[in-house]
Amino acid sequence: xxxxxxxxxxxxxxxxxxxxxxxxxxxxxxxxxxxxxxxxxxxxxxxxxxxxxxxxxxxxxxxxxxxxxxxxxxxxxxxxxxxxxxxxxxxxxxxxxxxxxxxxxxxxxxxxxxxxxxxxxxxxxxxxxxxxxxxxxxxxxxxxxxxxxxxxxxxxxxxxxxxxxxxxxxxxxxxxxxxxxxxxxxxxxxxxxxxxxxxxxxxxxxxxxxxxxxxxxxxxxxxxxxxxxxxxxxxxxxxxxxxxxxxxxxxxxxxxxxxxxxxxxxxxxxxxxxxxxxxxx
Numbered sequence: 577x578x579x580x581x582x583x584x585x586x587x588x589x590x591x592x593x594x595x596x597x598x599x600x601x602x603x604x605x606x607x608x609x610x611x612x613x614x615x616x617x618x619x620x621x622x623x624x625x626x627x628x629x630x631x632x633x634x635x636x637x638x639x640x641x642x643x644x645x646x647x648x649x650x651x652x653x654x655x656x657x658x659x660x661x662x663x664x665x666x667x668x669x670x671x672x673x674x675x676x677x678x679x680x681x682x683x684x685x686x687x688x689x690x691x692x693x694x695x696x697x698x699x700x701x702x703x704x705x706x707x708x709x710x711x712x713x714x715x716x717x718x719x720x721x722x723x724x725x726x727x728x729x730x731x732x733x734x735x736x737x738x739x740x741x742x743x744x745x746x747x748x749x750x751x752x753x754x755x756x757x758x759x760x761x762x763x764x765x766x767x768x769x770x771x772x773x774x775x776x777x778x779x780x781x782x783x784x785x786x787x788x789x790x791x792x793x794x795x796x797x798x799x800x801x802x803x804x805x806x807x808x809x810x811x812x813x814x815x816x817x818x819x820x821x822x823x824x825x826x827x828x829x830x831x832x833x834x835x836x837x838x839x840x841x842x843x844x845x846x847x848x849x850x851x852x853x854x855x856x857x
Contacts, residue, residue, distance in 0.1 A: 585610060604823070625716030625724055632712075632728075633705050635843070636750060639693050640701045643667045646850065661698040668694055668748055670853065672846035674736045675746040688740070689842040692732035694748040704750040711757040711783075718764050720824040722832035723816045724757070729835045731756020731809040738804025751787075752801035756809030758784050763810040764818050 583596035592603045601609045643663035669678055672690025679685055695701035708728075715724040735752025758780055765777030784806065791797040816828060 606826075625712065625721030628721050628725055629709060629712045629716070632725075633709065636693050636695065636701060636705055639671060639843070639847075640695050640698075642847070643671055643694060646670065646854070662696055663694075665746060667850075668696070669746070670846070670850040672842065673746055673748045674740065675744050676740055677745045679740055686842040686845065688733045688736045689729075689839045690846050691736050691748045692729075692750050692753045693843060695750070696748060700749060704754060707754050707783075708750055708757070711754060711761065711780075715757045715760055717819075718761065719813065719816070719818050720828070722824055722828045723813075723818075726816065726828065726832045726835055727756050727760045727809050727812045728753045729839055730812050731759065731805040734808030735801040735803075735805030739798055739800045742800040744798055744800060747798045747801055749798070749801070752798070752805035755784075755787065755802045755805035756812070758787070759806035759809030759811075760813035762806075763813045767814075767818075768820065 584593055585596045586592070587594050587601045587604060587606060587609045592601070594601055594603070594609060596610050598609060600607055640663070644661060644667075646667035647664040665673070669682075671694055672678075672684070672687045673694055674684070674687035674691035678687050695704065712724060712728065715727065718724075719727065732750070732753035735755065736747060739747045739752075761776055761780045762784065765773045765775075765780060767773070768776070787802055788799075791799040791802055816822075
């Protein structure tokens with residue numbers, strides 16, 4: 577317990593009550609817990625990641641609805657269930673679809689951040705969000721929510737980067753980022769080993785095989801984004817480590833917050849510029 581002569585504070589990392597003059601937190605070992613910048617970085621506490629996962633799903637659904645609103649003609653029903661309620665390419669490009677067309681023709685490099693929040697149909701967004709909810713929850717337990725979102729956003733950018741380099745003209749969807757979570761959990765299962773590691777490896781390995789098979793059977797699937805996302809997800813996971821080996825640090829939190837802010841700014845720019853163009857039309 578803190579003494580009466582010192583100012584008590586909450587440790588930015590573990591949220592325990594400590595002395596304000598502690599050199600290290602006696603509970604989690606954080607150096608200089610009274611440091612101002614650490615208090616700001618650790619203040620963004622996402623607990624188990626459920627809030628973060630919920631907001632990412634909400635943003636995906638909101639942007640899907642907005643993409644339909646921009647071009648109401650795309651709301652017509654299709655005989656192909658995969659194309660049901662499909663936004664037009666025009667609305668998707670406006671909102672930040674990526675690929676060689678938006679990047680080379682319009683210089684939209686920021687679309688590498690936004691394309692993972694856009695979808696081409698009701699089943700597309702439904703399947704991706706269901707997969708993200710399950711894998712994101714698991715990855716949050718393994719890596720903590722900050723590293724989970726860092727892997728998710730980073731793998732999305734890398735996956736779409738692979739698509740761009742391979743010459744894919746237009747691509748969207750959260751599957752690149754979801755594949756990043758698959759790669760990260762596969763790395764965890766292989767690295768951890770033991771019975772639990774083997775269970776994770778086998779279960780998530782089934783997801784990976786299913787995605788590859790789906791990509792080979794169904795036309796129009798961006799397999800480059802899937803492969804790029806999975807490999808980069810495993811690489812990022814190796815770089816940042818997981819909770820059992822390395823606790824979430826201020827660096828992890830800072831990188832995650834920067835990634836979230838960069839993605840948020842890119843999405844805001846895409847939406848605001850779209851409405852501006854609609855007003856001019």
